[in-house]
Amino acid sequence: MSPRVMRFVEWTIGAPRGEAPKPVILVRCLEPGCDQESEASRSHMDADRWALQHAGRTGHTEYDEIARCRLVATQKER
Numbered sequence: 206m207s208p209r210v211m212r213f214v215e216w217t218i219g220a221p222r223g224e225a226p227k228p229v230i231l232v233r234c235l236e237p238g239c240d241q242e243s244e245a246s247r248s249h250m251d252a253d254r255w256a257l258q259h260a261g262r263t264g265h266t267e268y269d270e271i272a273r274c275r276l277v278a279t280q281k282e283r
C-alpha cells in the first residue's frame with residue numbers, strides 16, 4: 206500500500222505583514238468611449254480635482270472612484 210499524504214492549507218489575505226492598509230484613490234470617467242482616469246493618489250483631493258478638470262474640459266459628469274490596496278495572500282498549514 207502506498208503512503209497517503211494529506212495536506213490542509215489555510216489561506217488568508219490582507220495588508221502586507223506589519224503594515225497598515227494604504228489605499229490609493231483614482232477616478233475613472235464612465236462616459237462611453239472615454240477611457241481616461243486620474244493618476245492614483247493617496248489623497249481624495251487629487252482624484253476629485255482631476256474629475257472636476259476633466260468635467261470642465263469634456264462635459265463628462267459620471268465617474269467611478271476606485272480605491273486600491275496592495276494585498277498579500279499567505280498560507281498557514283494546520
Ligand SMILES: [Zn+2]
Nearest residue numbers: 234236239265
Ligand atoms: Zn471622460
